[in-house]
Amino acid sequence: MKRIATLVLMLCIACSAFADNVSQSRAESLAKAFFSSTATKGKDVKVEMVWNGQDASTRSGEAPAFYVFNREGGGFVVISGEDAAVPVLGYSETGSFKAKAIRSNVKGWFDMYSREVAYLRSIGERPDSEMEAQWAASAIKSNLRRAGGKNLNTKSWGQDAPYNLRCPVVDGLQSVTGCVATAVCEVMRYHEWPQTVTGTLPSYKYKTDKGTTRTEPSHRLDTTYNWSKMPNDRYSYTQEQAQNVSKLMFDVAVMLQSNFNGVDNYGAYGTGAYSEYIVPMMVHYMDYDSSAVLLYRNNYSTLRWSEILKAEIDGGRPMPYAGDDNESGHQFVVDGYDGNGNFHINWGWDGDDNGFFAVSSFRIGSDYDFRYNQTAVIGLQKNQGGTPHEPQLSYYVETGTAGVSLVSGTIESGSFTMRAGDFYNFGAFDVDADFAFVLMDYADNVKKVVATPDHQVLEFNEGAAVDQPCTLSVTDLAGLAFGDKLVFCYKLAGGNWTKILVDSYSNPGISEYPIYDAPCIKVNATATYSASEIIPLEIVNNRTAPSSVTWYIDGVAYGDTEARLEPGVHTIKCVARFNYVNHTLVQQIKVNP
Template structure:
């Protein structure tokens, strides 16, 4: 990919105790390595040093006391150049261009100013100033190795009896809603309050009024059961949990519906304070405004201090609220999904993907609750030891002057400044200059009270100055807030790539402000490639494989990544960001494979239309600030074809791989699919519905996307966990009808099967609670933790056949074990662990 001039301000990493000046030879090696990464400059025969900082900058005010070079400039023939930093506390590459050589004579004023800025920072470093880095959230550095699931046996759901107090709409009882169920489980854990506070009422969209008298309600915690099994609870016990569920729903303006009730997650925090009397210092935070390290530390802080976390996320289908209540030694989080115990287990925060979502959880095609993540922190009854932290975010910070003198006024424009947390009380907004961990407020203004999710779309503040007392050095310049309850300023946050703060370089009376977008440099740090997995058709589904890397060894990327479509004309334009998914690339990630799908739509143009037929370039892309950028060096040329007609789907040789499976085993449906009639492509979603024999309706639904081209039949496989007990069943397969939806009277096939109990191997094991499997389904390695030291670990299939046996060393204080299972076929297995004291533990796991 062609690159334009990129002279970017450097974000400095932490200072090394043994920081050193780069020699000419070291700088040359960096230049060689940089040029070698790109095909056009891969030859290293024509690299030469054309300038150092002292040759280009004559001003005494920008020189360090050591007279060492701040940077080196290397040309690659007449085609490209790179600027290499002179100190290992600065990032190696400061800027580069592949549009010609660096010309040292008559530098343009903007280039001269940039180079002076780099030099000023180098001067500050050499003279003993601390390098600037992005301020980070202060959290605990040491945590317990593990926290066991705090909710224990609390496994509540959204249907009866939990929804017995919910309104009836169109003759049907509404479900509680995931927000209410997750809230209620945490309230049950704390068994607080005894009584609520105040009253609240509102109307749902149908006009039905919902109200609750919190102040006159005494919650019957002792009557609430950890689980409700049909026929095993009393009316009093059912009423106790139903009352709590409805109280939670009303508090957050639940939009009730018989199939899926919903509420906004940001409303929960203030509702818990106002109506349930929880600690007023609790807060709500959004994932995209924090680094991965900060986010995990916040989660572990909450859990290690005995506070289950109310967490939310969205899939491609729907949003969901659930509970984090523990973690293991691999930073896998234990999730209680609020579906009566179904799918509970250990998951990575970046891949919260339950295999069979429950009520209101969308479909198995949602891709996990990886989007729009957020959580409540500090959720506990009132305590004197808590403290409040304000959490605001913004999208852009601008100044009308990039170079000013001390005492000279300038304007500051703030775009989209909002409070993401609970109510902000009688607070202030300030412009902070930070160096060495010390904050200096250059300017401040009153914000008063700001409610959750409220703020300003845009505002300009005038007559701001930099004090004459500000000493020479390099500062982080950012906005911060301070509530009346806070003693320190809290930095206003923004997402990756947003210009939301500045680097301020002060040299004498001269102040230079350079936009700063974070510790990650887009073009230097992120790399990738993409390939198509089948022919592409306008407006239809495309499937792609991306290979992505993060070369930065200290900072992660968290954001949206997808495939960028670029026109091939004289003025190329990005017209589509296709199949984008939420992605985390940890520091040093190399060649991470990501499979994505998305319809070929021009979604970056003024109107959303099908991508026109024709040739395009494609490459991986990421959302960086307000815009989408391509990454990587290679553009792939693809053709978008015309899709025509409406072919009919032909289904043949439909069968189940096994007509009898065991409890917990996956069901696999096979078929031979082809097309007939006029048309060249078919991309639809098939639906499998499981019925108990004699049953005429079901909610046990599973989906599979298919893509078939004319003359390219498909050997179709659909595998899923049916989540059913012993018995006889029928699975029906459906295709969507012409007008949408599925006709229950027109199945493509009906296949009978039965489910039996697992083999007797389970009955031979004495304890199944003493072994925890980190995450299911398992892919290449099975990770387990036990309450006792292992002597032998064995894996069995459901027929009782031993597949793996692995001896373990008695010298393992962590009681953490890993068993390679990549060679096992997909399906359900039983792992049995024999401990050194003669006990046996067992558990089931699914192999993907």
């Protein structure tokens, strides 16, 4: 068995001289235009640029990736520094951006914007007509007036006093609650659940940021949470409210096995915990629904990811959300969205810098391959009697092998060996299942299990690679058809064989080994869809993973892995590079109203 760290680091890409940069003066005029729709008639909008992401480590002469402007009287807006990117990256109609005391999770999110802009500049990207229209002052001005959206308005809590009153002193410094515990507690306060808890949290050991070994003792949970007597914020509270909220925070921090650390006068150190612990601990100790699950953004298209987040908010479920930069992980709460596709983020710092932010500076459908180190906990709500989410098993490309392959023999002979690996359990619960290679048809119907099942129990973050001898009889061989494939699957007790997939952005790697190597664009049986459907863009029947893929919809480049199309007949084209040779695949589909 093997174990891996789940953090995948994205290196910054050097800027290119070919992209068009946005000057500070142009950004300022757009910031004024943004707020002008809500300004008092006849009154000028005054803004001040307070941060452009640059510091002493930034190379001299490097163009800013973004500009943050505070509005006189309250509010801020973030304008992109690159006109091939989405123009408005974030905003709030109230408060101000605390540029002189930027918190780590806020900086981590803005670092994502910087990496995206650096990527655009590195490839010399130019704005198309759609993006140019978005950059018009009139379009910027209409952002605040666009209808739609919902905000769940979670409490603006933080990590220090009064929330950390029960947290221990570590290495001579008062520790804080940590961003993970604070985010989870904000969600719990929204649901006001549970009412009472029982049980004992186990002790655990960890190394502090200063290198000392510390043991957090076991902790009794028996208590009733008085939700109505917890503070709304840190600025006005009673002693009773302080004790109630600090009890909740400490319980959750210990439950998540947080590494408590103190914070010095320079903001160094801090308490940390793993997002992967949220679901199992909340289900086991806090009576939250078993259907909750931690999802990884890299496994979804930008379109699908945005719709998942919106569905959670529409369902009244704010989400603990994690984003990683090159140094550490950060947790916060996503609790709303607006009519422009931006999401409301509660950073967990007493309301500082809360606002609506773009989940990407790339427009949906842009032709980019970019990895995001982000997760969201969905389905986090009081116990509804739900069933656990299906196992989250997928191949992990960075281990050197990913997906399925033919090791020896030939399929035509009926005797061969297939390999699957490295596959990992990224879910919150152990996976106790049989694993085997299965022959499926084009529609994923099981035709035959071709290998002796291998029984394994995979804990969280545990994985394996297996070689399995496979056999096909003479009758099996005679019945093979185009679209048939060998797929490595798992089967839970009483369940069905289910494919293990390579995540959307993993290259190289395939999860299906076709009987006939003839790549094509995957469609349903009739190549017909409805306008409400999200249509996957996927290549199938290929024995090797393409080194690059470019999609076109009706002649226009499209870079996401899924699309929703207007009614009519559409032409899907894909230029895929296999073994240093480009192959063009074309498929026509029909979309009904």
